[in-house]
Amino acid sequence: MTFSTLSLTDETRGAATYAVARLNRPDVRNAIDQAMVNDLHAVCTDLEERPRTLVLTGCQIDGTNGPRGIFASGADITQLRERRRDDALRGINSQVFDRIAKLPMPVIAAIDGAALGGGAELALAADFRLGTPGTRFGQPETGLGIVAAAGGLWRLKEVTGEQLAKEILLAGRILTGEECRDSGILLSLHSPEDLVDAAAALAERIAAQDPLAVRISKRVFSMPRDAHPHVDELAQAVLFESQEKFDRMQAFIDRKKK
Incomplete structure (x- = not known):
């Protein structure tokens, strides 16, 4: 450009x-x-x-x-x-x-x-x-x-x-x-x-963070007070289905086992 x-x-x-x-x-x-x-x-x-x-x-x-x-x-x-x-x-x-x-x-x-x-x-x-x-x-x-x-x-x-x-x-x-x-x-x-x-x-x-979690956190952070906690729950619902969430949490569990 x-x-x-x-x-x-x-x-x-x-x-x-x-x-x-x-x-x-x-x-x-x-x-x-x-x-x-x-x-x-x-x-x-x-x-x-x-x-x-x-x-x-x-x-x-x-x-x-x-x-x-x-x-x-x-x-x-x-x-x-x-x-x-x-x-x-x-x-x-x-x-x-x-x-x-x-x-x-x-x-x-x-x-x-x-x-x-x-x-x-x-x-x-x-x-x-x-x-x-x-x-x-x-x-x-x-x-x-x-x-x-x-x-x-x-x-x-x-x-x-x-x-x-x-x-x-x-x-x-x-x-x-x-x-x-x-x-x-x-x-x-x-x-x-x-x-x-x-x-x-x-x-x-x-x-180093999950890019999708960062993007969603930034967007939800800027929403008005009366949108919470409902928008937080919807955001979490999206991330709970993310493969990155499963991979990162499994990696955390595996590190704790060592």
Whole structure:
């Protein structure tokens, strides 16, 4: 597949095969424009057709003290300024972020540097977020006269709780990497050199599980409270008939006998 704003590769670690998508618009700090939205939709199509865990990360940009990481600095303001009511109703960014969140296998965001505005909302669409001390996370939309309409207004409070989410959304607070970890936005912190490897290690742990059980668990996890426990029982009924369930449980029993 050919992309103009990112790269997509399959990589392996141990017995695990996973996809790595690297955002690559360093000249504009990985600002999310229409071309990147199109590329992210194409990535989703590939992963929907051939499910595997996705590691989503950024690139490096030149700084005054040498190269530094950048995840995504937000939506491309030059395009965003020209959008009108009908563009907002199309949900240009929110639709692709929601599609990423609903991918069949987990998504791991490996975040170094800025994840701001649309970049923060892209990160929030992932199932797991790993970062570095240099991670900076925020939703500066109200300072630009708009709202965080691509997931920030509802996903953020599910992660941080209402009070901190409101400070980020209404007062423009930018969190450091350590604050992101302590508030639950980031699962863990790593050095920039180890970040993608840590994401790969998590992908390997996911790959050690039964893929069907992972897919079903992810889908059921996101369902509303009033769907449970009925949907859990239906999911379990499907898995109870899976040959993988019998094989894995028999292997467990055999190991216990040794």
